[in-house]
Amino acid sequence: MAAALRTANPDFRETILRHLERQEFMKHIGCVLTSIEVGRVTAEIPLEREHQQQIGLVHGGVIATIADVAAGFAGFTLVGPQEHTVTAEIKISYFSPGRGHTLVAEGRVVKPGRRMHFCEADVFVVGDTGRKLIARATTTMAVIDPRKKGLVQS
Amino acid sequence: MAAALRTANPDFRETILRHLERQEFMKHIGCVLTSIEVGRVTAEIPLEREHQQQIGLVHGGVIATIADVAAGFAGFTLVGPQEHTVTAEIKISYFSPGRGHTLVAEGRVVKPGRRMHFCEADVFVVGDTGRKLIARATTTMAVIDPRKKGLVQS
Amino acid sequence: MAAALRTANPDFRETILRHLERQEFMKHIGCVLTSIEVGRVTAEIPLEREHQQQIGLVHGGVIATIADVAAGFAGFTLVGPQEHTVTAEIKISYFSPGRGHTLVAEGRVVKPGRRMHFCEADVFVVGDTGRKLIARATTTMAVIDPRKKGLVQS
Amino acid sequence: MAAALRTANPDFRETILRHLERQEFMKHIGCVLTSIEVGRVTAEIPLEREHQQQIGLVHGGVIATIADVAAGFAGFTLVGPQEHTVTAEIKISYFSPGRGHTLVAEGRVVKPGRRMHFCEADVFVVGDTGRKLIARATTTMAVIDPRKKGLVQS
Numbered sequence: 001m002a003a004a005l006r007t008a009n010p011d012f013r014e015t016i017l018r019h020l021e022r023q024e025f026m027k028h029i030g031c032v033l034t035s036i037e038v039g040r041v042t043a044e045i046p047l048e049r050e051h052q053q054q055i056g057l058v059h060g061g062v063i064a065t066i067a068d069v070a071a072g073f074a075g076f077t078l079v080g081p082q083e084h085t086v087t088a089e090i091k092i093s094y095f096s097p098g099r100g101h102t103l104v105a106e107g108r109v110v111k112p113g114r115r116m117h118f119c120e121a122d123v124f125v126v127g128d129t130g131r132k133l134i135a136r137a138t139t140t141m142a143v144i145d146p147r148k149k150g151l152v153q154s
Numbered sequence: 155m156a157a158a159l160r161t162a163n164p165d166f167r168e169t170i171l172r173h174l175e176r177q178e179f180m181k182h183i184g185c186v187l188t189s190i191e192v193g194r195v196t197a198e199i200p201l202e203r204e205h206q207q208q209i210g211l212v213h214g215g216v217i218a219t220i221a222d223v224a225a226g227f228a229g230f231t232l233v234g235p236q237e238h239t240v241t242a243e244i245k246i247s248y249f250s251p252g253r254g255h256t257l258v259a260e261g262r263v264v265k266p267g268r269r270m271h272f273c274e275a276d277v278f279v280v281g282d283t284g285r286k287l288i289a290r291a292t293t294t295m296a297v298i299d300p301r302k303k304g305l306v307q308s
Numbered sequence: 309m310a311a312a313l314r315t316a317n318p319d320f321r322e323t324i325l326r327h328l329e330r331q332e333f334m335k336h337i338g339c340v341l342t343s344i345e346v347g348r349v350t351a352e353i354p355l356e357r358e359h360q361q362q363i364g365l366v367h368g369g370v371i372a373t374i375a376d377v378a379a380g381f382a383g384f385t386l387v388g389p390q391e392h393t394v395t396a397e398i399k400i401s402y403f404s405p406g407r408g409h410t411l412v413a414e415g416r417v418v419k420p421g422r423r424m425h426f427c428e429a430d431v432f433v434v435g436d437t438g439r440k441l442i443a444r445a446t447t448t449m450a451v452i453d454p455r456k457k458g459l460v461q462s
Numbered sequence: 463m464a465a466a467l468r469t470a471n472p473d474f475r476e477t478i479l480r481h482l483e484r485q486e487f488m489k490h491i492g493c494v495l496t497s498i499e500v501g502r503v504t505a506e507i508p509l510e511r512e513h514q515q516q517i518g519l520v521h522g523g524v525i526a527t528i529a530d531v532a533a534g535f536a537g538f539t540l541v542g543p544q545e546h547t548v549t550a551e552i553k554i555s556y557f558s559p560g561r562g563h564t565l566v567a568e569g570r571v572v573k574p575g576r577r578m579h580f581c582e583a584d585v586f587v588v589g590d591t592g593r594k595l596i597a598r599a600t601t602t603m604a605v606i607d608p609r610k611k612g613l614v615q616s
Contacts, residue, residue, distance in 0.1 A: 022208040023208045024204050024205070024207070025215060026213075029215075050179060051178070051179055052179060053180075054173040054175075054177045059178075059179035059180075060219075060222045060226075061215065061220075061223070064222065065213070065214075065218065065219065068218065087214045087248055089246060089247040091246075092218075092243060094240070
């Protein structure tokens with residue numbers, strides 16, 4: 001369905017790069033975007049000891065975070081210059097333990113909408129023997145226009 | 155259903171505390187356990203700038219991580235001394251933006267099983283005006299016995 | 309959080325009852341609403357052979373349906389007379405096999421919003437030995453105003 | 463990853479067809495399997511008035527059921543002759559309203575395991591203007607051996 005994707009912000013790359021400057025948690029865990037296309041974003045984390053849980057595998061929270069980042073920014077590429085997206089919900093299925101030198105998440109918009117985008121992300125671990133799919137996330141991203149009243153009652 | 159919870163490891167607290175020593179990602183994001191009971195675990199993160207996304211709210215990945223930690227260790231309190239749990243899948247619903255000085259997750263086992271535990275976690279943000287529920291997670295935790303063959307085909 | 313729930317349609321019961329007249333699938337599987345309060349709806353299905361899967365248990369699709377109905381109408385009680393709700397996504401965790409004479413789902417709004425309601429439903433089976441929780445669903449319900457453009461791009 | 467799929471039951475088709483004879487709920491809603499391959503199953507429902515909700519669209523419960531059936535039997539094709547699968551959890555994202563003459567679900571095993579299979583299903587509606595993806599489900603299917611103690615504590 002990717003063929004049908006249109007963006008409401010031709011400068012989406014610049015808008016996202018500007019947002020990333022203030023993305024403290026992504027910086028804290030070493031998460032960067034390596035590709036930003038309309039409806040498709042790739043994120044990467046060079047894996048360090050700090051990303052591990054107690055038996056040396058990548059912590060599930062790291063995987064959830066990179067999936068959320070890739071899927072969320074994929075949705076972000078479509079919205080208007082004044083709008084942004086927030087994660088309404090995300091589900092992550094963990095297929096295999098994560099062990100390797102780099103974590104990669106490929107996010108995509110599966111179904112765009114005026115008020116919500118359905119997005120997904122595949123998470124891979126890259127190691128000496130190649131690249132392996134270790135998790136998949138499906139998410140509902142709400143489109144927010146800060147000039148209007150908020151998404152939810154506070 | 156909490157009344158029915160039984161643990162297969164009377165020393166579950168010591169087992170968990172020992173595991174925490176090597177929990178690098180939890181240390182990296184300042185996540186600690188503040189209560190460990192049979193089938194119920196509370197986790198906390200004192201919120202800093204490093205936990206924020208681009209508009210100053212707690213990053214969804216932080217919320218997903220603390221929910222996974224609280225729900226996962228709640229399941230961990232029930233398993234045998236040689237077993238552990240891994241997250242098969244987790245879904246997080248984000249009710250409200252997170253802004254405050256402390257993030258708290260209360261994890262619980264909703265339905266224990268021989269091979270999987272269904273767990274949940276409520277995530278609260280604590281600020282000057284009190285405590286507010288901002289997210290809820292539901293998760294399937296697989297019970298792993300490392301002495302047997304792994305959960306999934308590698 | 310139920311205390312905070314407000315409805316935008318004082319005649320929500322009448323509106324829902326009118327909708328039920330044309331709810332063909334609910335009729336087809338014998339699903340009725342037994343309680344309709346602001347933000348809380350109970351649904352029931354008297355269990356027959358037609359609700360079973362191959363080994364005599366309630367089919368997961370029946371459980372998913374009654375959970376969707378109870379959670380969805382719970383959200384419906386809050387919206388304006390011209391609005392309705394649609395399920396954006398639902399996750400169902402199946403705790404135990406379903407065997408009994410009646411299936412009951414209690415739906416509730418956990419977090420209301422202008423544009424989406426986060427709802428949940430607990431599903432019980434009632435048998436000779438009492439009532440047992442067999443599943444829980446969490447769902448995002450989108451609020452739709454048919455006078456405006458649709459939720460999603462068609 | 464489909465290339466790696468192996469079945470533990472060469473007679474999986476016969477086993478499934480035998481199970482279908484007693485699948486009362488599938489019969490009740492007119493759901494049939496139209497293709498059964500290793501790790502891939504297609505289900506169909508000719509749409510009637512009885513499958514509709516109040517405004518004439520396919521009820522979400524019908525979509526959840528056909529997704530569960532297709533994904534579940536996809537997992538079933540892999541397990542041993544004495545084993546079966548049960549849905550531990552399923553999440554369905556509803557992309558578009560369902561309107562047409564036939565509902566089709568394509569289920570697949572994304573990651574097989576000894577004790578659980580991660581499966582997915584895409585749900586399409588077929589109408590006069592062609593076929594359209596309207597929903598996607600992700601699910602954890604537990605592998606059950608009835609000769610051993612049950613999956614969960616009762």
